[in-house]
Amino acid sequence: MSAPGLHADVTVPGRLVARVDAAPGRVVAVIGPNGAGKSTLLGALAGTVAATGRVEVAGRDWSDLPVRERRLGVVFQDRSLLPHLRARDDVAFGLRARGVPRREADRRALAWLDRLGVGDLADRRPAQLSGGQAQRVAIARALAGEPELLLLDEPFAGLDVGVATGLRIELARHLAAYGGVALLVTHDALDALTLADEVLVLDEGRVVQTGSPRDVAAHPRTEHVARLVGLNVVREGDELRSFAPSAVTVSPRGTVGGTGHDAPATSARHRWAGRVAAVAPHGDAVRLLVATGSDGEPGPELIADVTPAAAVELGLQAGAEVWLSVKATAVQTDSMRP
Numbered sequence: 001m002s003a004p005g006l007h008a009d010v011t012v013p014g015r016l017v018a019r020v021d022a023a024p025g026r027v028v029a030v031i032g033p034n035g036a037g038k039s040t041l042l043g044a045l046a047g048t049v050a051a052t053g054r055v056e057v058a059g060r061d062w063s064d065l066p067v068r069e070r071r072l073g074v075v076f077q078d079r080s081l082l083p084h085l086r087a088r089d090d091v092a093f094g095l096r097a098r099g100v101p102r103r104e105a106d107r108r109a110l111a112w113l114d115r116l117g118v119g120d121l122a123d124r125r126p127a128q129l130s131g132g133q134a135q136r137v138a139i140a141r142a143l144a145g146e147p148e149l150l151l152l153d154e155p156f157a158g159l160d161v162g163v164a165t166g167l168r169i170e171l172a173r174h175l176a177a178y179g180g181v182a183l184l185v186t187h188d189a190l191d192a193l194t195l196a197d198e199v200l201v202l203d204e205g206r207v208v209q210t211g212s213p214r215d216v217a218a219h220p221r222t223e224h225v226a227r228l229v230g231l232n233v234v235r236e237g238d239e240l241r242s243f244a245p246s247a248v249t250v251s252p253r254g255t256v257g258g259t260g261h262d263a264p265a266t267s268a269r270h271r272w273a274g275r276v277a278a279v280a281p282h283g284d285a286v287r288l289l290v291a292t293g294s295d296g297e298p299g300p301e302l303i304a305d306v307t308p309a310a311a312v313e314l315g316l317q318a319g320a321e322v323w324l325s326v327k328a329t330a331v332q333t334d335s336m337r338p
Protein backbone atom coordinates (compact mmCIF):
# COMPACT_ATOMS: atom_id res chain seq x y z
CA MET A 1 0.00 0.00 0.00
CA SER A 2 1.51 3.30 -1.02
CA ALA A 3 1.39 6.53 0.94
CA PRO A 4 -1.86 8.50 0.77
CA GLY A 5 -1.96 11.84 -0.99
CA LEU A 6 -0.85 12.55 -4.53
CA HIS A 7 2.10 10.90 -6.23
CA ALA A 8 2.39 11.74 -9.87
CA ASP A 9 5.09 11.38 -12.46
CA VAL A 10 3.70 12.51 -15.79
CA THR A 11 5.03 13.24 -19.25
CA VAL A 12 3.16 14.96 -22.04
CA PRO A 13 5.55 14.71 -24.99
CA GLY A 14 6.93 18.09 -26.01
CA ARG A 15 4.95 19.93 -23.35
CA LEU A 16 5.60 18.66 -19.86
CA VAL A 17 7.71 16.43 -17.63
CA ALA A 18 6.66 16.76 -14.00
CA ARG A 19 6.73 14.97 -10.73
CA VAL A 20 4.40 16.01 -7.93
CA ASP A 21 4.18 14.54 -4.45
CA ALA A 22 1.83 15.99 -1.87
CA ALA A 23 0.47 14.71 1.42
CA PRO A 24 -3.27 14.76 2.17
CA GLY A 25 -4.52 18.18 3.25
CA ARG A 26 -1.76 20.06 1.43
CA VAL A 27 -2.43 22.93 -0.94
CA VAL A 28 0.17 23.20 -3.69
CA ALA A 29 0.38 26.42 -5.70
CA VAL A 30 1.54 25.88 -9.27
CA ILE A 31 3.19 28.98 -10.69
CA GLY A 32 5.21 29.83 -13.77
CA PRO A 33 5.10 32.05 -16.85
CA ASN A 34 2.62 31.69 -19.71
CA GLY A 35 3.11 28.45 -21.57
CA ALA A 36 5.11 26.88 -18.71
CA GLY A 37 2.78 23.88 -18.62
CA LYS A 38 0.55 24.66 -15.64
CA SER A 39 -2.75 23.84 -17.33
CA THR A 40 -1.17 20.87 -19.04
CA LEU A 41 -0.14 19.51 -15.63
CA LEU A 42 -3.67 19.88 -14.29
CA GLY A 43 -5.06 18.25 -17.43
CA ALA A 44 -2.62 15.33 -17.14
CA LEU A 45 -3.70 14.77 -13.52
CA ALA A 46 -7.38 15.10 -14.37
CA GLY A 47 -7.04 12.73 -17.29
CA THR A 48 -8.20 15.27 -19.87
CA VAL A 49 -4.72 15.61 -21.42
CA ALA A 50 -3.12 12.39 -22.64
CA ALA A 51 -0.01 11.71 -20.58
CA THR A 52 2.29 8.81 -19.92
CA GLY A 53 3.55 7.95 -16.47
CA ARG A 54 1.75 7.43 -13.22
CA VAL A 55 -0.90 9.25 -11.23
CA GLU A 56 -1.65 7.83 -7.83
CA VAL A 57 -4.22 9.43 -5.56
CA ALA A 58 -5.09 8.24 -2.06
CA GLY A 59 -3.30 4.98 -2.66
CA ARG A 60 -5.07 4.21 -5.94
CA ASP A 61 -3.59 4.16 -9.41
CA TRP A 62 -5.70 6.54 -11.46
CA SER A 63 -4.42 5.27 -14.80
CA ASP A 64 -6.63 2.18 -14.45
CA LEU A 65 -9.58 4.09 -13.09
CA PRO A 66 -12.31 5.36 -15.42
CA VAL A 67 -12.48 9.18 -15.24
CA ARG A 68 -15.93 9.10 -13.63
CA GLU A 69 -14.66 6.97 -10.78
CA ARG A 70 -11.89 9.36 -9.90
CA ARG A 71 -12.69 11.45 -6.84
CA LEU A 72 -11.75 14.65 -8.58
CA GLY A 73 -12.97 18.23 -8.13
CA VAL A 74 -12.15 20.90 -10.69
CA VAL A 75 -12.63 24.65 -10.77
CA PHE A 76 -11.59 26.47 -13.90
CA GLN A 77 -11.41 30.12 -14.66
CA ASP A 78 -14.70 30.07 -16.56
CA ARG A 79 -17.01 27.79 -18.50
CA SER A 80 -17.16 25.60 -15.42
CA LEU A 81 -20.92 25.49 -15.03
CA LEU A 82 -23.33 23.68 -17.29
CA PRO A 83 -25.37 26.42 -18.98
CA HIS A 84 -28.78 24.75 -18.76
CA LEU A 85 -28.63 23.63 -15.13
CA ARG A 86 -29.79 25.45 -12.03
CA ALA A 87 -26.95 25.89 -9.51
CA ARG A 88 -28.42 23.23 -7.19
CA ASP A 89 -28.69 20.69 -10.02
CA ASP A 90 -25.19 21.44 -11.22
CA VAL A 91 -23.78 20.84 -7.73
CA ALA A 92 -25.90 17.68 -7.33
CA PHE A 93 -24.96 16.36 -10.78
CA GLY A 94 -21.63 14.83 -9.79
CA LEU A 95 -23.11 13.29 -6.66
CA ARG A 96 -25.95 11.69 -8.60
CA ALA A 97 -23.50 10.33 -11.16
CA ARG A 98 -21.80 8.57 -8.27
CA GLY A 99 -25.05 6.97 -7.16
CA VAL A 100 -26.17 9.34 -4.42
CA PRO A 101 -30.03 9.31 -4.43
CA ARG A 102 -31.73 12.43 -5.80
CA ARG A 103 -33.05 13.85 -2.51
CA GLU A 104 -29.80 13.29 -0.67
CA ALA A 105 -27.81 14.81 -3.55
CA ASP A 106 -30.10 17.86 -3.54
CA ARG A 107 -29.78 18.21 0.23
CA ARG A 108 -25.99 18.11 0.07
CA ALA A 109 -25.93 20.49 -2.88
CA LEU A 110 -27.98 23.08 -1.01
CA ALA A 111 -25.79 22.70 2.06
CA TRP A 112 -22.67 23.36 0.00
CA LEU A 113 -24.21 26.34 -1.78
CA ASP A 114 -25.07 27.72 1.67
CA ARG A 115 -21.54 27.20 2.85
CA LEU A 116 -20.25 29.17 -0.11
CA GLY A 117 -22.73 31.96 0.60
CA VAL A 118 -24.88 31.41 -2.50
CA GLY A 119 -27.68 29.28 -1.06
CA ASP A 120 -30.25 31.91 -2.08
CA LEU A 121 -29.14 31.59 -5.72
CA ALA A 122 -29.71 27.83 -5.87
CA ASP A 123 -32.45 28.08 -8.51
CA ARG A 124 -30.51 30.33 -10.88
CA ARG A 125 -28.79 29.26 -14.07
CA PRO A 126 -25.26 30.46 -14.99
CA ALA A 127 -26.57 33.29 -17.20
CA GLN A 128 -28.26 34.76 -14.11
CA LEU A 129 -25.09 34.68 -11.98
CA SER A 130 -22.23 37.17 -11.74
CA GLY A 131 -18.70 35.89 -12.30
CA GLY A 132 -18.01 35.74 -8.56
CA GLN A 133 -21.29 33.97 -7.82
CA ALA A 134 -20.67 31.44 -10.59
CA GLN A 135 -17.22 30.73 -9.16
CA ARG A 136 -18.76 30.13 -5.73
CA VAL A 137 -21.17 27.64 -7.28
CA ALA A 138 -18.25 25.97 -9.09
CA ILE A 139 -16.30 25.68 -5.82
CA ALA A 140 -19.37 24.27 -4.06
CA ARG A 141 -19.74 21.72 -6.84
CA ALA A 142 -16.07 20.73 -6.68
CA LEU A 143 -16.10 20.29 -2.89
CA ALA A 144 -19.52 18.62 -2.66
CA GLY A 145 -18.09 15.50 -4.27
CA GLU A 146 -15.58 15.18 -1.41
CA PRO A 147 -12.73 14.90 -3.88
CA GLU A 148 -9.41 13.30 -3.06
CA LEU A 149 -7.80 15.65 -5.57
CA LEU A 150 -8.96 19.21 -6.12
CA LEU A 151 -7.68 21.15 -9.13
CA LEU A 152 -8.16 24.91 -9.28
CA ASP A 153 -7.02 26.68 -12.43
CA GLU A 154 -6.86 30.43 -11.88
CA PRO A 155 -10.13 30.52 -9.93
CA PHE A 156 -9.99 34.29 -9.38
CA ALA A 157 -8.95 35.36 -12.87
CA GLY A 158 -11.29 37.81 -14.53
CA LEU A 159 -13.06 38.77 -11.28
CA ASP A 160 -13.18 42.30 -9.88
CA VAL A 161 -10.50 42.88 -7.27
CA GLY A 162 -13.01 43.18 -4.43
CA VAL A 163 -14.91 40.07 -5.50
CA ALA A 164 -11.66 38.12 -5.86
CA THR A 165 -10.54 39.19 -2.38
CA GLY A 166 -13.78 37.97 -0.80
CA LEU A 167 -13.60 34.70 -2.65
CA ARG A 168 -9.94 34.23 -1.73
CA ILE A 169 -10.78 34.53 1.97
CA GLU A 170 -13.68 32.12 1.56
CA LEU A 171 -11.60 29.61 -0.38
CA ALA A 172 -8.82 29.76 2.24
CA ARG A 173 -11.37 28.71 4.86
CA HIS A 174 -12.58 25.76 2.81
CA LEU A 175 -9.09 24.66 1.83
CA ALA A 176 -8.09 24.64 5.49
CA ALA A 177 -10.95 22.23 6.22
CA TYR A 178 -10.35 20.11 3.13
CA GLY A 179 -8.64 16.76 3.66
CA GLY A 180 -7.49 15.93 0.15
CA VAL A 181 -4.68 17.34 -2.00
CA ALA A 182 -5.37 20.63 -3.78
CA LEU A 183 -3.40 22.09 -6.69
CA LEU A 184 -3.95 25.76 -7.39
CA VAL A 185 -2.68 27.32 -10.61
CA THR A 186 -2.20 31.02 -10.11
CA HIS A 187 -0.55 34.08 -11.60
CA ASP A 188 -0.83 35.88 -8.31
CA ALA A 189 1.98 35.88 -5.74
CA LEU A 190 -0.56 36.65 -3.03
CA ASP A 191 -2.47 33.45 -3.78
CA ALA A 192 0.70 31.41 -3.77
CA LEU A 193 1.87 32.95 -0.51
CA THR A 194 -1.42 32.99 1.38
CA LEU A 195 -3.33 29.95 0.19
CA ALA A 196 -0.63 27.37 -0.39
CA ASP A 197 1.45 25.13 1.87
CA GLU A 198 3.85 24.37 -0.94
CA VAL A 199 4.82 26.00 -4.19
CA LEU A 200 5.77 24.21 -7.38
CA VAL A 201 7.42 26.36 -10.02
CA LEU A 202 7.15 25.29 -13.64
CA ASP A 203 9.23 26.69 -16.46
CA GLU A 204 9.28 25.43 -20.02
CA GLY A 205 7.46 22.26 -19.09
CA ARG A 206 9.72 21.30 -16.20
CA VAL A 207 9.57 21.63 -12.43
CA VAL A 208 12.38 24.06 -11.61
CA GLN A 209 11.70 24.63 -7.92
CA THR A 210 9.56 23.31 -5.07
CA GLY A 211 9.41 24.48 -1.48
CA SER A 212 7.42 26.38 1.08
CA PRO A 213 5.96 29.70 -0.11
CA ARG A 214 8.37 31.50 2.21
CA ASP A 215 11.37 29.71 0.85
CA VAL A 216 10.48 30.10 -2.79
CA ALA A 217 9.72 33.80 -2.28
CA ALA A 218 12.98 34.36 -0.42
CA HIS A 219 15.15 32.38 -2.82
CA PRO A 220 13.53 32.51 -6.24
CA ARG A 221 15.27 30.46 -8.90
CA THR A 222 13.52 32.02 -11.86
CA GLU A 223 13.08 35.58 -12.99
CA HIS A 224 9.37 35.01 -13.16
CA VAL A 225 9.07 34.18 -9.47
CA ALA A 226 11.37 37.00 -8.40
CA ARG A 227 9.15 39.47 -10.22
CA LEU A 228 6.02 37.80 -8.92
CA VAL A 229 7.07 38.40 -5.33
CA GLY A 230 7.96 42.02 -6.10
CA LEU A 231 11.73 41.81 -6.09
CA ASN A 232 14.04 43.44 -8.56
CA VAL A 233 16.02 40.86 -10.37
CA VAL A 234 19.14 41.07 -12.45
CA ARG A 235 20.31 38.01 -14.27
CA GLU A 236 23.96 37.22 -14.81
CA GLY A 237 24.57 33.91 -16.50
CA ASP A 238 23.18 31.26 -14.18
CA GLU A 239 22.87 33.67 -11.29
CA LEU A 240 19.90 35.72 -10.21
CA ARG A 241 20.64 38.73 -8.08
CA SER A 242 17.53 40.04 -6.37
CA PHE A 243 16.81 42.98 -4.09
CA ALA A 244 13.82 44.80 -2.69
CA PRO A 245 12.57 48.05 -4.26
CA SER A 246 13.05 49.72 -0.86
CA ALA A 247 16.78 48.88 -0.93
CA VAL A 248 17.35 50.99 -4.04
CA THR A 249 18.88 54.46 -3.67
CA VAL A 250 17.87 56.96 -6.34
CA SER A 251 19.87 60.05 -7.26
CA PRO A 252 19.48 62.47 -10.15
CA ARG A 253 21.86 62.09 -13.05
CA GLY A 254 23.41 65.13 -14.68
CA THR A 255 22.66 65.87 -18.28
CA VAL A 256 25.61 66.19 -20.63
CA GLY A 257 27.51 69.35 -19.77
CA GLY A 258 25.21 69.98 -16.84
CA THR A 259 25.90 70.15 -13.17
CA GLY A 260 24.28 66.89 -12.19
CA HIS A 261 25.55 64.39 -9.71
CA ASP A 262 28.32 61.96 -10.46
CA ALA A 263 27.76 58.25 -10.47
CA PRO A 264 27.30 56.87 -6.96
CA ALA A 265 30.45 55.42 -5.47
CA THR A 266 29.39 51.78 -5.68
CA SER A 267 30.74 49.09 -7.94
CA ALA A 268 29.25 49.03 -11.44
CA ARG A 269 27.57 45.73 -10.55
CA HIS A 270 25.35 47.56 -8.10
CA ARG A 271 24.70 50.74 -10.06
CA TRP A 272 22.56 51.50 -13.08
CA ALA A 273 21.92 54.56 -15.18
CA GLY A 274 18.29 54.89 -16.15
CA ARG A 275 15.28 56.99 -16.96
CA VAL A 276 12.10 57.06 -14.88
CA ALA A 277 9.36 55.41 -16.95
CA ALA A 278 6.47 55.65 -14.49
CA VAL A 279 5.69 57.03 -11.04
CA ALA A 280 2.86 55.74 -8.84
CA PRO A 281 1.91 55.76 -5.16
CA HIS A 282 2.68 52.48 -3.42
CA GLY A 283 1.55 52.28 0.21
CA ASP A 284 3.36 55.10 2.04
CA ALA A 285 6.02 55.29 -0.64
CA VAL A 286 6.31 56.46 -4.20
CA ARG A 287 7.17 53.66 -6.58
CA LEU A 288 9.33 54.40 -9.61
CA LEU A 289 9.63 52.14 -12.59
CA VAL A 290 13.01 52.81 -14.16
CA ALA A 291 14.23 51.70 -17.58
CA THR A 292 17.96 51.20 -17.19
CA GLY A 293 20.64 51.00 -19.82
CA SER A 294 23.51 52.96 -21.24
CA ASP A 295 25.01 53.64 -24.64
CA GLY A 296 21.93 52.25 -26.32
CA GLU A 297 22.26 48.91 -24.47
CA PRO A 298 19.03 48.23 -22.61
CA GLY A 299 19.46 47.02 -19.03
CA PRO A 300 16.94 45.52 -16.61
CA GLU A 301 13.72 47.32 -15.72
CA LEU A 302 14.00 48.10 -12.05
CA ILE A 303 11.62 49.26 -9.34
CA ALA A 304 12.61 51.72 -6.61
CA ASP A 305 10.52 52.89 -3.68
CA VAL A 306 11.31 56.36 -2.36
CA THR A 307 9.63 58.65 0.14
CA PRO A 308 7.18 61.23 -1.25
CA ALA A 309 9.50 63.96 0.10
CA ALA A 310 12.47 62.54 -1.81
CA ALA A 311 10.40 62.21 -4.97
CA VAL A 312 9.55 65.93 -4.85
CA GLU A 313 12.99 67.09 -3.76
CA LEU A 314 14.81 65.11 -6.45
CA GLY A 315 12.28 65.91 -9.16
CA LEU A 316 11.55 62.25 -9.78
CA GLN A 317 8.95 62.38 -12.47
CA ALA A 318 8.55 60.41 -15.67
CA GLY A 319 11.48 61.12 -17.97
CA ALA A 320 13.91 62.07 -15.18
CA GLU A 321 17.44 60.72 -15.66
CA VAL A 322 18.61 58.90 -12.55
CA TRP A 323 21.23 56.71 -11.01
CA LEU A 324 20.02 53.67 -9.14
CA SER A 325 22.28 51.96 -6.68
CA VAL A 326 21.96 49.24 -4.12
CA LYS A 327 24.25 48.15 -1.33
CA ALA A 328 25.95 44.83 -1.99
CA THR A 329 24.67 43.58 1.35
CA ALA A 330 21.06 44.12 0.21
CA VAL A 331 21.51 41.92 -2.83
CA GLN A 332 20.76 38.24 -2.61
CA THR A 333 22.31 35.88 -5.10
CA ASP A 334 20.61 32.64 -6.05
CA SER A 335 21.57 30.05 -8.58
CA MET A 336 19.04 29.24 -11.29
CA ARG A 337 20.28 25.69 -11.36
CA PRO A 338 18.22 23.28 -9.26
Ligand SMILES: Nc1ncnc2c1ncn2[C@@H]1O[C@H](COP(=O)(O)OP(=O)(O)OP(=O)(O)O)[C@@H](O)[C@H]1O
Binding pocket: 015, 032, 033, 034, 035, 036, 037, 038, 039, 040, 041
Ligand atom coordinates in the same frame (compact mmCIF):
# COMPACT_ATOMS: atom_id res chain seq x y z
N1 LIG B 1 -3.81 21.41 -26.92
C1 LIG B 1 -2.50 21.62 -27.08
N2 LIG B 1 -1.82 21.00 -28.04
C2 LIG B 1 -0.51 21.20 -28.21
N3 LIG B 1 0.22 22.01 -27.45
C3 LIG B 1 -0.40 22.65 -26.47
C4 LIG B 1 -1.79 22.49 -26.22
N4 LIG B 1 -2.12 23.26 -25.16
C5 LIG B 1 -1.00 23.86 -24.76
N5 LIG B 1 0.04 23.50 -25.54
C6 LIG B 1 1.44 23.91 -25.39
O1 LIG B 1 1.94 23.31 -24.23
C7 LIG B 1 2.75 24.20 -23.49
C8 LIG B 1 2.20 24.39 -22.08
O2 LIG B 1 0.95 25.07 -22.16
P1 LIG B 1 0.02 25.31 -20.91
O3 LIG B 1 -1.27 25.87 -21.39
O4 LIG B 1 -0.03 24.10 -20.06
O5 LIG B 1 0.82 26.43 -20.13
P2 LIG B 1 0.35 27.30 -18.91
O6 LIG B 1 1.50 27.34 -18.00
O7 LIG B 1 -0.94 26.82 -18.38
O8 LIG B 1 0.18 28.70 -19.61
P3 LIG B 1 -0.89 29.88 -19.31
O9 LIG B 1 -0.48 30.46 -18.04
O10 LIG B 1 -0.66 30.78 -20.48
O11 LIG B 1 -2.24 29.24 -19.31
C9 LIG B 1 2.79 25.48 -24.31
O12 LIG B 1 3.97 25.46 -25.07
C10 LIG B 1 1.56 25.40 -25.16
O13 LIG B 1 1.74 26.11 -26.35
